[in-house]
Structures are given as structure tokens and as C-alpha cells.
Amino acid sequence: MFETVLLSQKDIESVLTMKDVVEAVDRTFKGFGEGTTVNPTKVGLDLGETAPYPPYEGFMNAMPAYVGWLDSAGIKWAGGFLGERRKMGLPYITSLILLIDPKIGNFRAVMDGALITNLRTGAQTAVALKYLPNKKSLNIGLYGAGMQGHTQIMAISELFEIENLTVYDISPESLERYKKDMQGYVRNEIRLARDPQEASEGDAVICVTQSKDKFVKNEWIKPGTALFPMGSYQECDDDFILSADKIIVDHVGQCLHRGALKELSEAGKITEASLYSTIGELAAGKKASPDLEKERVLCIPIGTGAMDVAVASIVLERAKEKGLGGKFSFV
Amino acid sequence: MKEVVDAVEKTFRDMGNGKVHNPTKAHLDLGDVSGWPPYEGGMNAMPAYVGWLDSAGMKWIGGWLGNPAKGLPYLSSVTLLVDPSNGAFKAAMDGTYLTDLRTGAQSAVAAKYLMPKGSITLGIYGAGAQGHTQAEAFAEVFDIRVLKVYDLNSSASEKLKKDLHGKIHGNIRVCQNPIEASEADVIVTVTHATEPFLRDDWVSPGTVVFAMGSFQECEEALILNSDRIVVDHIEQALHRGSLKKLTQAGRISEKDIHATIGEIVAGKKPPRSSEKERIFCEPIGTGAMDVTLATMVYEKARALPGMESFDFTA
16 A cells, blocks of 8 residues: 655665755754654663663664654664674664654655664764854864764764864774774864873863763863763763753753763752753754853763654655665555 | 464563563654644554563554545554564564454453453454454454444444354354443453443443553443453553543552553462452553564564565665
8 A cells, every 4th residue: 555665774875965964953953942843752672781681782772753844753763782793793783764654654664774873973963062162163072983983073074173183992993993084074183092081172072982981080071161971871970960060961851861861860969950951942042052161061962763763754755766775565 | 363362372471470571652642642743643662572582673553543534544553573682673564463463362361361261252342453353362262152242333343243254153243232242251342432431330240341442441430340450561551541541530550450461371460359350451552462473473474485675784
């Protein structure tokens, strides 16, 4: 009755640029602020990430959303696995995105979600930065030279000139490769940090690691810096979170229950009242941007299904124009 | 249907033994709750891990009230399966057909434990697809002496009678008046009714009532006067379907639930203490059952020639 389009990572790559992703993410943040985006808190399935059973060191998150400006609905089912998957040499993230017509519910597409996740996660930081410092060029500190470390800087370079970049990673080989891959995006020579503190200075300090160690220390972060802990676990110490001048998140419910704020939220030390605003409220002009000359800002774009649905919807339109992908009728 | 019933029973037992992960479903409102966006629809994400099959998956399913008038199906659904040990996607398949099957099997398996008789009279309200699968699933578990069907649309009841001819051992009786279908050992409601229609004083002692609709189909008194309330998933059952209103009004809470179906199937709680008890059972439906059936279908289908495959990671 209905035909569903199937798209692979290669299909997606051939129709999507980082510039498209940054624009889509910006519009979708505005939609959040204006209330035209519907994005329930993601529902997690623990496959051994925190609980011991089943013993697979993984999880899957279901992230449904409706995006008003595109009049599109969908869900991303995405997870990360450290055990068997890592041994097989597969990337940490596994993901599919499903799109439906919100008017009648038919399935429009099933597509890879890993590439879109990586791109939109970079774009979320870049767009948040658009509403933080009043600058055209930035100095950036980065923890984690993996895939996400690449896409963060690629996305930021769409909106800003990157003057200086200091990168830290526990693997020296990752650092060397990173410098080779990314020098073209940065004006001055990329600095490879030997000591983690060296990467803690800049307009934006971004953490994209799988660390559980709270390695970024409160005293390292100076006024004028926005810290982005993007990992699934806590990457900065409690003192910084509790003493930051402003905390800005993408999604209140999710940010209190996953990632950097989880522990303090469970301990009752951080509540909804501790948050200054959402990125969406800044993008929609409903809240004033913080004064980054004087303030230390904690910004957590933990990732919303709305971003995935927005980017996937754009991909689908372009793929259809070009006749890309497979086709299947589920009903 | 026999395989479906057996599999659903195993998954209930695993739930009782803590071998199933089934987080509360996440609802995406497309107008069925708040009016924005204005499409009178909504989707539920239902992920689960099922221990005895060592399989994980997610059903995404929703209903659109306006669809039937447009000649479109009310339900739309796709189920995804992953290998839980490494996250690789194994399958994407239609989820609506399996939903109908497992919904029938859920109540039949629960009734196997809640109803001490092997030979029963069965009353069904709603002669649609779910009415059919309920009767077929019960026929796997019980000797049905009489099946009484009531539907607002009596031609739907007649169709069910014709469709199930030969599949049910006993007589199939089309009821003209709703009270007739309530004179039964087991009553199942599978309707879209938004107003309660099954009355407390219709239901005799010893009866087991299954309210399967998304809205409240039974009078409040019927629920409140039941000797025991049994559900498949406490959080979900309190916040959707028949118990929703009473929960929101503070008149039903977790302590009013006698047991989950899983606890009873696993032998951790007794089903009942006397044959006279009236039991109200609400198997609202869990992703674990969908993942169970989808996994069985996948295992059979992958061996067949001509199955289509697609590499999303290419």
C-alpha cells in the first residue's frame, strides 16, 4: 500500500553537507524555543551499560520527535556498545532512523542513523555557540580526537573562524591523525596537548570522550569559557557544575537524567531551577545570551531526536529527487 | 497461533523471573493528546530485551483516528531487531499483524493461569481483527463451549462467526444485546469505545474480565469491586487504558495491583484464592511480546529464499 525508502550511509553522505546539518539544527533549536517541536524524553534500553544483565556493555535509546518547521515525525533508535562490537572493530554507535508522515502514520523511510548522529552532534555545539559568545573567531579546547572530535570542529568551522585549537586524547596516535585530518579547519597550527589541563582554555572547551573520570577540574576553567561536556558520562568535576554561572541545556528532562548532570541531579543538588535556559530559548530570542566576558557557562546539548528527524527529513527529500536508495513495502 | 501462545507464555515467565527489560513506552503526541500537531494520532516507542531468546528490539506503533474514514489502516507500525551483543541491526518488519496476534495470546496465556476451568464460555466485545485473534488464541488454551460476540455493528459479528467457523470447538453466538456477552466465564473487551459499557452488575462471581481497549471500557464499579487486579506491566497499566482515570483520580494505585501476569506465570504469586473471586486483568501490551514474535518470525524468514536484505551501514 505504501512504499518505504531505504537509505544507506553512502546514500546519505552523497546528499548531505555539514552546512545543511548546521542550518537544520539551528531551525530546529528555534522550533524548540517556539514550541513547534515535540520531543518526549528518550527511553533507554539497558543492555549492560549500567546494569549487569544482559552482559553486553551496551544500550539503545529510542528518540521519537515531531519537527514542526518540516512537518515531519520520526524516531531514531541508537545505541553504543563497548564489548563485542568493539572487538569486531565496528564503530561505537549503531543506529537507524524511521520517518513517518505525521498526518496518517505511513512509514516514509528507514535509514542509517550513525552518520547523521555524528554530524548533528557537532552541529548542536556549533549552533549553541552561535548564541553564546559575541565573536566571529574562536579559540577552542577539545578533549577526544575520535569521530565526534572531528565533526565538532567541522561544524563549528561552518559558523566561525577557528583561530586556535588545542586537542587532548589519551592516545598519541589519535592525536597525530587528528592533526593531519583537521589542520585545514584551523587558522594556526593545531596544538597537541600532553597534559589535559592545556586543552582547558578557550572560548569553548568541548569534551567528546567516553570517560567516567570527571577529568576537567573546576580551577582550570576561567571566566569567558563555555564548557561542553558531550559524553554519556560525567567529564567535569562536581565543583565546576555547581559553581558555573549559567547552565544551558538542549532538553531539560533528558539532561537531568543522562550525562554530566545525572549524578548531581539524582543527589538533588541540581534541579530544573538550577538551569538558566534551553538552547532553543536562546535561539528563539526568549532568553538573553549569557555575558561570556565575565561568566563561566556550562552548556549541554545532550542530543535530541528532533535533530535526527530534521536532518533525516532533508536527506529523504533530496534522496527522492535523485532516486537514491532501496524501496520496500512493509504493508 | 499455538507457537505464538507458547512464546508469549515463556516471555511472561521471563518477566516474572527478571529476565526481560521492558522500559515504559515513550509516547510521541501527534495530536491524540494535546492537539498539536493536529493529526489525531500518536506513536509509542516500545523497546525491550527478551532473555530466553537473547534478542532486543523496538516496536514503533501508532494509531490515527481519522484513517479508517480515508480507507487507511488505523494502525501503523514497524518493528526493528538488533543483535544485543553488538548492536547490529538484524531486521525491520511490519509490526501491525504481530501486534494483533500477541494481543490475543497475552490474554489467553493470562487466562490459563487465572481461570481454573479448562472448558469455558467466552464473551468478546468487538468483532474486529483483535476480536478474531483473541478467540483464536483462547481456542489454543481452552475448550470454548460457547463464544458470545457483541459488536455495535452486527454484520461484523456475523463475519467473525463465519471466519472462525471450524476454528472454535463450541457454538458461536452473535449477541443482539450487550448484556448477553457478559454471561461468560471469561470476558474480553477489544473495542475503541471511549465510554464505559461493561457494567458491574452484569459480571458474575468467578469471572475473569480482560479490558484490552485504549480507553476505559468497564464501569468504575466493576474495576473497584473486583477481588483482584492483575496487569502485565504496572507502570504502563496504571497510566494507559482502563486504569488511567482511576489512577489519576487517586482511587487506584500500585498497591491495589495483586500481581503481574509474569509473577503468576513464574509461580511467584498465586493466581487467586477462591473460584468465586472476580478478577480484572489488564494486559496493556508490552514491547517484550512484540520483540518475542518478531524474533521468531525473523529466525524463520531468514531461512527462506527471496528475503530482501539491505545494508544500512554501507
